Amino acid sequence: MPFRSNPSGDPSGDPSRSEATGLAPDAPAAPAAPAGPVGALDPVDPIDPDAAPPPPDPAHPHRTQQARTLLVIxxxxxxxxxxxxxxxxxxxxxxxxxxxxxxxxxxxGCAAMGLLMxxxxxxxxxxxxxxxxxxTGILGGYTTxxxxxxxxxxxxxxxxxxxxLLYLAATLAAAMAAVTGAAALTRLVLGPRPARAEGGA
Amino acid sequence: MNWLMVVLGALAGAPLRYLADRAVQSRHESVFPWGTFGVNLAACAGLGLLTGAATAVPQPLGALLGPGFCAALSTYSTFSYETLRLAESGARRYAAANALLSVLAGLGIAALTTALGQALAGALG
Incomplete structure (x- = not known):
């Protein structure tokens, strides 16, 4: 997938940001992010795993949902x-x-994160x-x-x-190998990614 | 006793990491994961101060703030996953920058704040 990093801060350049900025789930839709052909991050998979807010749960108002999220974290x-x-x-x-x-x-913890995500x-x-x-809760609290x-x-x-220096480099290398390897192995074991349902995320 | 203090510290540190990350991520447009970068450095600063001032801090308070609050405020798993996502998305330079800047800045802040904590503890007693 083509990818366009957007260091200029031009919001129109990256349609996924409306998803990834983590606005309140019940906030009005972000204005005029053109769903053009510009390649962007898959909105379901932002860089930051916490970026996309939890989808609204009709049974609970936003405040309650936010409080529950903080509680489980x-x-x-x-x-x-x-x-x-x-x-x-x-x-x-x-x-x-x-x-x-x-x-x-x-x-x-990084290996578990690769699998989990x-x-x-x-x-x-x-x-x-x-x-x-x-x-965010268990693995974030476990790793440091x-x-x-x-x-x-x-x-x-x-x-x-x-x-x-060995410790600094070895942890970074092993953590990246662990998250990358665990994600790849999980994709391999689980087979091809299913087509996404319309309006998912 | 110390375990209870670790739990109490983590009960605050983990949700604060989430809130701080969300607050930072909602205020910039770059794909760079400034939120996790920032909370990790803030946690390094806190743990540095605590390490430097260790002789002046009672042990239960040290457990609350160190392995409890600061360690749970910081995260290696999200850091590594965000670096992986940057690399997978084609933003390899951002991935490398995130990894190197986080490690170097974390180490630098750890050294500075530890010295500061030592000076503070010395001045106080």
Whole structure:
């Protein structure tokens, strides 16, 4: 699919933004985004997995829907953070050593994200709270970027610049390999992507 | 006890990440994932301050703010997935920029804020 990045900020250049800006589901339709031939990101799959707001649920007004989304993200985040914290208790970090526990937490979380996003955005039409709970909540709370950066800083500070650089590069490479590989493997296992229903997303 | 503090911190950190990401993403037109980039750096700053000032912070509060709030505010899974989506969409330069800028800026902010936290803790006691 052709893709046009839009650094100029011209809203008319990228029709998917009306979807991806995450306006309230019950807000009026975004003005005049021409559905022209300009290639754009698939509106169902924006770059940011949280960009598209959960579709409105007629049974619940918008405020309630937003509160439910925040609630399931908080609960998922607590579960994910508990799993990460449990891992650091099982395999405590030795200062100066390669931070294997955080490394594996992040790599396994990225692999799970690759699998989850293919299943949820390309194969299923899940309940609107499933993705916030599993992706934003559990996996977002489980993985951590701040601990990664601070562990690397500690290695530099402790006179282990080689280990710090190795840790920074190895986590990035393994995380990208994990998310890419898991997404590809999931697509392979689940077979061709079904045609999208009209008016989906 | 510490586990409970981690849970409480994550209960706040995870939804705040979502809200901050949505707020940032709704205010720019670029495909660059500034939302996740921003929350990750903010979490690095918070954890840096806390790490620097560790001697002045009681342990339960440290667990609440560190592995609880800051770690749940930041995310590696969304960061890697957004980088993958940029690359799959053909925006390979944005993907590379997101990965490299996030790591370098995260490390730089971690170093700066840790030094700041150490200075603050020293000044306070």
């Amino acid at each position: 908080a609960l998922g985040g607590a579960l994910g953070a508990s799993a990460r914290y449990g891992a650091t208790l099982l395999w405590p970090y030795t200062p100066g050593a390669f931070p294997w526990t955080t490394f594996w937490v992040n790599v396994t 293919v299943v949820l955005t390309e194969r299923l039409r899940p309940h609107p709270l499933v993705r916030p709970f599993l992706g 970027f701040s601990t990664y950066a601070l562990d690397a800083r500690g290695l530099f500070d402790g006179g282990r610049p080689g280990t710090a």
